[in-house]
Amino acid sequence: MTTKPEMTAADIAKAVTGGKLSALDATEAALARITQHDTILNSFTDVTADRARAKARAIDADIAAGKTVGPLAGVPFAVKNLFDVAGLSTRAGSKINRDRAPATRDATLIERMEAAGAVLVGALNMGEYAYDFTGENVHDGPSRNPHDTTRMSGGSSGGSGSAVGGALVPIALGSDTNGSIRVPSSFCGIFGLKPTYGRLSRARSFPFVASLDHLGPFARSVTDLALAYDAMQGPDADDAACTTTRGLEPTTPLLANPVSDLRIGIAGGYFQQNLFPEAVEAVSRVAKALGATRVVEVPEAARARAAAYVITTTEGASLHLDRLRKRPNDFDPAVRDRLIAGAMVPAPLVDRAQKFRRWYRAQLAEIFKSVDVLIAPATPCTAPKLGQVNFNLGGVELPVRANIGIHTQPISFIGLPVVAVPVPLEPLPIGVQIIAAPWREDIALRVAYALEKMGVAAVPSPRGF
Amino acid sequence: MAEPLDDYIDAVTKALALPVEEAWRSSIRANLEVSLRLARLVDEFALPDETEPAPIFTV
Numbered sequence: 001m002t003t004k005p006e007m008t009a010a011d012i013a014k015a016v017t018g019g020k021l022s023a024l025d026a027t028e029a030a031l032a033r034i035t036q037h038d039t040i041l042n043s044f045t046d047v048t049a050d051r052a053r054a055k056a057r058a059i060d061a062d063i064a065a066g067k068t069v070g071p072l073a074g075v076p077f078a079v080k081n082l083f084d085v086a087g088l089s090t091r092a093g094s095k096i097n098r099d100r101a102p103a104t105r106d107a108t109l110i111e112r113m114e115a116a117g118a119v120l121v122g123a124l125n126m127g128e129y130a131y132d133f134t135g136e137n138v139h140d141g142p143s144r145n146p147h148d149t150t151r152m153s154g155g156s157s158g159g160s161g162s163a164v165g166g167a168l169v170p171i172a173l174g175s176d177t178n179g180s181i182r183v184p185s186s187f188c189g190i191f192g193l194k195p196t197y198g199r200l201s202r203a204r205s206f207p208f209v210a211s212l213d214h215l216g217p218f219a220r221s222v223t224d225l226a227l228a229y230d231a232m233q234g235p236d237a238d239d240a241a242c243t244t245t246r247g248l249e250p251t252t253p254l255l256a257n258p259v260s261d262l263r264i265g266i267a268g269g270y271f272q273q274n275l276f277p278e279a280v281e282a283v284s285r286v287a288k289a290l291g292a293t294r295v296v297e298v299p300e301a302a303r304a305r306a307a308a309y310v311i312t313t314t315e316g317a318s319l320h321l322d323r324l325r326k327r328p329n330d331f332d333p334a335v336r337d338r339l340i341a342g343a344m345v346p347a348p349l350v351d352r353a354q355k356f357r358r359w360y361r362a363q364l365a366e367i368f369k370s371v372d373v374l375i376a377p378a379t380p381c382t383a384p385k386l387g388q389v390n391f392n393l394g395g396v397e398l399p400v401r402a403n404i405g406i407h408t409q410p411i412s413f414i415g416l417p418v419v420a421v422p423v424p425l426e427p428l429p430i431g432v433q434i435i436a437a438p439w440r441e442d443i444a445l446r447v448a449y450a451l452e453k454m455g456v457a458a459v460p461s462p463r464g465f
Numbered sequence: 466m467a468e469p470l471d472d473y474i475d476a477v478t479k480a481l482a483l484p485v486e487e488a489w490r491s492s493i494r495a496n497l498e499v500s501l502r503l504a505r506l507v508d509e510f511a512l513p514d515e516t517e518p519a520p521i522f523t524v
Contacts, residue, residue, distance in 0.1 A: 306503035309500070309503045310504045325484060333492070337496055340483055340485060340489070341500055342500065344473070345497070349505075349508055351518055352510075353507050355512050355517070356510060356512065361519065
């Protein structure tokens with residue numbers, strides 16, 4: 001059996017486990033696709049071919065010996081280059097971090113993916129220090145959109161979106177502080193899961209904003225997304241924010257449960273403004289498919305976005321303060337200047353933002369007493385052109401870079417779980433956020449699965465290269 | 466004549482020992498203006514004195 005470029009992780013694992021495909025052949029096929037296409041997509045910064053082959057051979061040996069292998073046996077995957085990969089310097093999209101010593105141990109989530117049988121094939125391009133929504137990188141060049149390589153992948157997990165959207169790998173991992181999983185999912189037309197804050201361990205990944213950072217998977221099907229998510233759950237003493245109170249809560253067995261009993265609302269007000277027509281169309285299609293008609297006002301979402309912005313720029317400045325002093329010319333100037341400005345925001349304003357956060361969380365908790373799911377746009381538009389500086393949003397000319405995430409920021413601000421589902425509009429796909437109450441990733445994934453089965457959410461074949 | 470925000474940028478640059486070059490100044494100022502405008506939006510929202518911050522958000 002040979003692999004097809006768009007073969008799902010579930011199908012690869014089934015074929016490998018059943019002896020119809022070797023893990024090594026699945027790995028070689030992914031490596032060949034990367035060699036063939038990544039000169040255009042520019043999604044990978046490191047290809048760990050030797051390591052991948054060794055891991056694949058070990059899986060094949062286990063199968064030959066009759067041993068049980070995991071649910072992701074032989075599935076190639078890659079990670080945003082802010083995850084520690086043993087033997088590589090964790091660059092986090094920067095020039096400066098390339099001087100760090102190579103990591104001595106993999107990030108927890110890589111260890112868990114590999115324990116489930118997945119095979120790491122490399123590390124992925126990203127916006128510098130994750131302070132980005134475009135997928136552009138001044139040091140490594142932009143990761144490109146697999147549906148039109150003159151357009152942005154979205155960021156900051158741009159390489160993750162590009163590699164999965166381009167079918168180089170079926171699964172990638174990324175991070176999301178203000179939208180960095182959901183934005184590339186939207187632009188690249190794939191599924192992405194930003195779990196509840198504290199659900200998945202961030203141990204041995206390079207941080208950005210500690211109180212907003214999440215890690216999560218990207219995939220070309222909801223089943224693959226759930227398989228990866230389930231493989232990565234569990235407490236971890238190496239991440240202070242990782243939950244110790246929730247046990248393993250597998251979602252894969254629940255995906256096909258009906259959604260007819262769920263109360264689904266459409267986020268109103270702020271979330272219905274500043275949208276291009278394609279974003280309105282995508283939300284409308286999803287709402288119609290789910291029979292959702294109730295519009296739910298999310299109070300003070302604009303202020304929530306503002307508070308997330310303030311916390312991000314100030315916590316980010318704090319993280320990088322010493323690098324700003326010692327190596328300011330080695331930053332992307334746009335990132336450097338934002339971080340320096342962040343260092344100048346007076347402390348009482350940051351405290352106010354954190355206090356507002358608790359107030360806003362209480363409002364959303366109240367909303368989730370009467371709905372199970374909220375639908376909202378993931379991005380205001382489809383993928384802009386690479387290098388595009390401004391767009392016209394709601395009649396106002398605004399910078400693209402800072403405003404792509406205006407609909408994702410008020411959600412991650414309070415850590416709610418979200419699945420970004422791709423709506424395959426022409427000529428470019430666009431994502432919709434399926435938002436659930438804290439710790440209810442299972443519900444968001446069930447709704448995404450239902451939309452996938454209805455054909456309303458689907459991953460387009462890459463055609464940009 | 467320097468505007469108050471320029472004076473503020475000068476003062477914080479010195480206080481934090483940040484090596485700000487003149488060529489970066491307009492970009493830093495533009496970014497700071499956006500941050501302060503958004504922070505003001507949050508600042509204007511009245512909260513009870515007892516409100517606890519959520520620096521590490523758990524749900």
